[in-house]
Amino acid sequence: MSTAPRLLRLAPAAGRGHIGAKRRRLPMQTRNKFFDDMSQLMTNAMGLAQGAKTEAETAFKGFVDRWMADRDFVTREEFDAARAMAQKAREENTALEARIAALEAALAKKKG
Incomplete structure (x- = not known):
């Protein structure tokens, strides 16, 4: 019976990891909190940038409309x-x- 290889990492044995101690295999952690936090931070920053862009466009359009109205x-x-x-x-x-x-x-x- 052939099984596909799995990504595993070796974890230290319960006995403080002395030389020659047997190690048990644990599956790799698939999520990393640091990268999750960075991803969330970047997503929030992009949302903030989009909001600032919309705000700037609205302000500039208002400025141009007022300027043109003043020019008759x-x-x-x-x-x-x-x-x-x-x-x-x-x-x-x-x-x-x-x-x-x-x-x-x-x-x-x-x-x-």
Whole structure:
């Protein structure tokens, strides 16, 4: 009957471990408190860092929003509305220029 090898460590015998004393075999400890504590510490530190990152992003976004509000920037909707009004005014100016040119031509015919 063949068994798979197991990880074992030798523990000292009950008699204070004098030379030549027989040792009994114990299974290796699979968990180490130091590493568990370090793992928990790192996990907590990452959570803290994530919280600090979120806090910093929120504060920076608030700062940028306040700064932009103080600069009297317009919204995209306001800009589009102003651009549409300017385009309409240009079209009206072109139409009025054509009308004035026609009236001046008619006046010149009448005088001449």
